[in-house]
Amino acid sequence: MELQEKIPVPIFTEVDRDVFLRDIYPERRPALLRGVNLGPCLERWTVEYLGQKGGDRKVKIHVSTVPQMDFLHKNFVYKTLPFNEFVKRASETKHSDFFLCEDESYYLRSLGEDVRKEPADLSKQFPDLADDFHIPHFFDPDQFFSSVFRISSCGLQLWTHYDVMDNMLAQVTGKKRVVLYSPQDALHLYLSGDKSEVLDIDEPDLKRFSEFVKARRYECVLEPGDLLFIPALWFHNTLALQFGVGVNVFWRHLPADSYDRKDPYGNKDPVAAARALQALERALVALDELPAEYKDFYGRRMIQRIQKRAYCESLSGDKQEACDTTLPSILFTNPG
Structure with missing residues (x-):
C-alpha cells in the first residue's frame, strides 16, 4: 500500500x-x-x-x-x-x-x-x-x-x-x-x-x-x-x-x-518574509518569559492571528468563513 x-x-x-x-x-x-x-x-x-x-x-x-x-x-x-x-x-x-x-x-x-x-x-x-x-x-x-x-x-x-x-x-x-x-x-x-x-x-x-x-x-x-x-x-x-x-x-x-541583494543562490527568503520570521523569533523568546499555561494560551492566539491574517483573508465567501475551523491539527496538539 x-x-x-x-x-x-x-x-x-x-x-x-x-x-x-x-x-x-x-x-x-x-x-x-x-x-x-x-x-x-x-x-x-x-x-x-x-x-x-x-x-x-x-x-x-x-x-x-x-x-x-x-x-x-x-x-x-x-x-x-x-x-x-x-x-x-x-x-x-x-x-x-x-x-x-x-x-x-x-x-x-x-x-x-x-x-x-x-x-x-x-x-x-x-x-x-x-x-x-x-x-x-x-x-x-x-x-x-x-x-x-x-x-x-x-x-x-x-x-x-x-x-x-x-x-x-x-x-x-x-x-x-x-x-x-x-x-x-x-x-x-x-x-x-x-x-x-x-x-x-x-x-x-x-x-x-x-x-x-x-x-x-x-x-x-x-x-x-x-x-x-x-x-x-x-x-x-x-x-x-x-x-x-x-x-x-x-x-x-x-x-x-x-529579494535579498546579497543572495547569489536565489534561495534566501524575500526581504519582507525574512523580517516577519525574525519578528516571530523575537515573539517566541518573549513567550518564554511566561508560565507554561500562559505560553500555551498566547501561542495559540498567535497561531489564530497568523492564520486569519495571512491565510483566511486571502480566501473568499464560504471558504473564508470556514477557515477558522480548518487549521491543521498538528498545531493544536497538546504537548502535555
Missing part, C-alpha cells in the same frame, strides 16, 4: 510564450512542458563533448559515499575537480580515481565567478556550452536571475527543499524523477529552514514524521528535452534515474527589491 497518492504533473505540448503566460503560469502549479526548443544541446551534450567544451575549469562539487544526499546533516564533502574530469567521473558507476570510495556519487550545482556575490550564469562560466542551450523566452530578460548546471551521478537523490524564485528545470540528457509538494502542505513536511527533515520520501520514518502522509505528492519523470516549471515555494525532490545533465533557469517574478 502506497503512503501517498501520486498525483501526476500535467504535461503540455506545443507551448510558446503566449500559451505559457495565458494558460500555465497564472495557475501557480508545476507543469511539464514537452517539445520546447532547447537548442542543439540535446544532440551535442555527450560526456566527451561536455568535457571538451567545458575544459579544465575548476568546479566545486558534492561527493558522497551514499546516493541520498542530506544537506541538513551534511553526509557529503565538498571537493574540487576540473570540469572535464568531474563529468567523466559522474558518468561512471565505478571509479578508478575517487575521493572516498569507488562507487561514490557526484553532484554539481554550478556557481558564479565570485561565489559570494554573483549568481551562476552559463554564458559566463561555460560560454561554449551556453551557446548550445536556448533559454525559453517565458519571462522578460530583465527578470533573469541565474542559469545553473545540475549534473549528477545515476541514483543521486537531492533533499526536499523550496526556492523563492520561479524556475524552469530543463533536462538535457538522462532521466530524472521529480517529486513535488505544494506550499500549502508545508506544515506536513517538518521544515528546517527551506529544507524538509524527511530525507527518505519513499520510505519515511512515520514514528518521527507521522504528519508526512498528509502531504499531497505530485510526481513526474523528466526525459531528455523536457522542461519542468517549478513555481516559487513549491517543494521538490529529485532522483537521477540515469546520469543526467540539466540546466536550471531562475527568474525574479516579484519586484527586484523584494
